[in-house]
Amino acid sequence: MLCVLSACSCVSITEFHKKWYRDYKSLEYVHTYIQWLFPLQEPGVNYEASTLTTEEITDFLNHSIAKKNLLKSYKLMLDFYGIVLCDEKTGKVKKAEHWEERFDNLNSHTHNSLRITRILKCLGNLGYRHYQAPLVRFFLEETLVNGQLPNIRDSVLSYFMFAVLDKKKRRGLIKYAYLNYEPKDEFVWCPKKIQKLWSMQPKAAKEEAADSLESQEDTVISDSEAQEEENLSADESCNNAEYESREGEETFSHNED
Numbered sequence: 407m408l409c410v411l412s413a414c415s416c417v418s419i420t421e422f423h424k425k426w427y428r429d430y431k432s433l434e435y436v437h438t439y440i441q442w443l444f445p446l447q448e449p450g451v452n453y454e455a456s457t458l459t460t461e462e463i464t465d466f467l468n469h470s471i472a473k474k475n476l477l478k479s480y481k482l483m484l485d486f487y488g489i490v491l492c493d494e495k496t497g498k499v500k501k502a503e504h505w506e507e508r509f510d511n512l513n514s515h516t517h518n519s520l521r522i523t524r525i526l527k528c529l530g531n532l533g534y535r536h537y538q539a540p541l542v543r544f545f546l547e548e549t550l551v552n553g554q555l556p557n558i559r560d561s562v563l564s565y566f567m568f569a570v571l572d573k574k575k576r577r578g579l580i581k582y583a584y585l586n587y588e589p590k591d592e593f594v595w596c597p598k599k600i601q602k603l604w605s606m607q608p609k610a611a612k613e614e615a616a617d618s619l620e621s622q623e624d625t626v627i628s629d630s631e632a633q634e635e636e637n638l639s640a641d642e643s644c645n646n647a648e649y650e651s652r653e654g655e656e657t658f659s660h661n662e663d
Contacts, residue, residue, distance in 0.1 A: 419443075422443075423478050430511070443483070444479065483525060487509075488502050488512070513558065519558050519561035539572060584601055
């Protein structure tokens with residue numbers, strides 16, 4: 407049961423999916439359901455939502471109905487943000503028909519960045535790790551290339567990217583972000599020497615890297631870049647530590663998630 411409002415307002419996950427789908431007002435202003443839909447191993451502000459245990463994660467991964475319900479919850483929240491899952495196999499997403507209205511809401515209610523971070527981390531822990539990179543790639547393109555959602559751009563770079571568990575895909579996302587970020591000298595999400603290597607690549611190689619990332623393939627890196635992998639990984643570890651610390655602080659400052 408999901409206690410979405412209080413201990414006296416519990417509904418089944420099936421009922422929630424049915425009644426709350428496209429109830430955008432409730433999804434925006436009720437702040438307790440997200441912990442139930444997307445549980446984590448770390449505590450949130452909702453004291454009634456228990457943290458996941460290792461045993462529960464194992465049980466969840468072996469429970470097909472539980473995984474289907476998580477997928478439904480993911481689709482429900484994507485719709486809330488004006489996004490649609492267009493390929494359940496790869497996790498590729500695209501703008502929904504009503505994206506403009508929902509983007510306006512997301513851009514003006516930036517606490518949703520915390521919710522999206524939680525969703526990304528939950529996907530990574532509960533069997534949908536391959537969904538992480540496509541969603542982050544979508545937000546990078548919308549913020550850095552299309553100029554949408556300016557108020558959540560920093561969250562996309564500082565939090566969403568580093569929630570991706572697959573290291574190769576995360577490196578590809580960081581590279582994509584750098585190649586589309588302006589001004590380049592203000593990019594702080596990987597070492598300057600890695601940025602220099604990327605900047606020296608011919609235009610064709612940059613376009614190939616972007617294309618391979620868009621199709622969800624591993625980004626091809628040169629021998630010189632490979633030699634810098636340890637430095638980049640170390641920098642990612644620092645970013646992850648900062649990300650977890652700041653996420654905790656922001657979670658409690660917003661009093662949700």
